[in-house]
Amino acid sequence: MGSKSQVLLNxxxxxxxxxxxxxxxxxxxxxxxxxxxxxxLPSIPQTHSPSPSFDxxxxxxxxxxxxxxxxxxxxxxxxxxxSSSILPLKSSISYEIAPQHLLSLQTSTPNLWPxxxxxxxxxMNGKRSNNNENNNNQxxxxxxxxxxxxxxxxxxEPRFSFKTMSDVDVLDDGYKWRKYGQKVVKNTQHPRSYxxxxxxxxxxxxxxxxxxxxxxxxxxxxxxxxxxxxxHDSEDSExxxxxxxxxx
DNA sequence: CGCATTTGACCCGCGC
DNA sequence: GCGCGGGTCAAATGCG
Numbered sequence: 001m002g003s004k005s006q007v008l009l010n011x012x013x014x015x016x017x018x019x020x021x022x023x024x025x026x027x028x029x030x031x032x033x034x035x036x037x038x039x040x041l042p043s044i045p046q047t048h049s050p051s052p053s054f055d056x057x058x059x060x061x062x063x064x065x066x067x068x069x070x071x072x073x074x075x076x077x078x079x080x081x082x083s084s085s086i087l088p089l090k091s092s093i094s095y096e097i098a099p100q101h102l103l104s105l106q107t108s109t110p111n112l113w114p115x116x117x118x119x120x121x122x123x124m125n126g127k128r129s130n131n132n133e134n135n136n137n138q139x140x141x142x143x144x145x146x147x148x149x150x151x152x153x154x155x156x157e158p159r160f161s162f163k164t165m166s167d168v169d170v171l172d173d174g175y176k177w178r179k180y181g182q183k184v185v186k187n188t189q190h191p192r193s194y195x196x197x198x199x200x201x202x203x204x205x206x207x208x209x210x211x212x213x214x215x216x217x218x219x220x221x222x223x224x225x226x227x228x229x230x231x232h233d234s235e236d237s238e239x240x241x242x243x244x245x246x247x248x
Numbered sequence: 249c250g251c252a253t254t255t256g257a258c259c260c261g262c263g264c
Numbered sequence: 265g266c267g268c269g270g271g272t273c274a275a276a277t278g279c280g
Contacts, residue, residue: 178251178252178253179252179253179254180253180271180272180273180274181254181255181271181272181273182253182254182255183269183270183271183272185269185270186268186269186270192270192271194271194272198252207271249280250279250280251278251279251280252277252278252279252280253276253277253278253279254275254276254277254278255274255275255276255277256273256274256275256276257272257273257274257275258271258272258273258274259270259271259272259273260269260270260271260272261268261269261270262267262268262269263266263267263268264265264266264267264268
């Protein structure tokens with residue numbers, strides 16, 4: 001633990017062009033304590049934007065392999081687009097993170113998706129085939145899927161992702177996760193792991209993968225909002241409740 | 249023994 | 265229509 005510091009930022013800035021942020025630099029609302037790298041995000045037509053809500057993680061990055069090669073590869077990073085349903089963002093988030101670990105971050109607001117888990121490709125292509133009502137075609141759907149679909153539509157939870165430099169894949173964010181899948185994605189030698197929050201009725205998911213260009217980097221993507229507080233047994237509980245006061 | 253992880257199968261949308 | 269790629273399921277396996 002040790003060197004945590006609070007990051008206060010307005011995700012709207014994430015929609016702007018790639019920008020390098022140096023330690024302690026300030027830009028409007030922002031006050032970054034560390035090197036952050038933001039990315040040009042794909043513009044996606046917005047059809048539905050409820051109020052954003054998601055839980056930024058509260059990291060106590062366990063291993064402190066914080067070698068000093070923090071920013072010597074920020075050029076490569078700038079070319080990487082992380083997955084996220086990028087939409088206009090209005091709110092600020094604040095959370096606590098070990099600054100030497102956070103290298104980039106993206107956020108998104110929630111939007112409506114058919115339950116069928118439209119892939120990232122839609123998002124990445126900026127195409128939104130949003131025939132909102134007719135995705136309940138239950139033809140040829142297995143029992144498995146039927147159970148999931150149940151005629152309702154899924155609200156695509158807000159997501160955000162960020163990169164950290166770490167040799168552990170799963171950062172300790174205070175929540176308990178159960179792995180439910182692993183997949184080797186194209187053009188990467190490292191598998192992507194899928195985790196779900198173990199808490200009942202909490203449907204937050206998280207994806208962890210290593211950056212192809214730099215395996216030292218871990219890309220973590222959160223989706224959804226926890227309906228409970230972290231199950232951390234640590235002394236962080238006070239800080240966490242205080243940090244849960246976000247500005248939405 | 250109970251729970252977590254692994255891993256191949258399956259589903260679904262997209263592009264060709 | 266088919267193959268591909270990503271996400272999820274669930275039986276099998278591992279582990280404390």
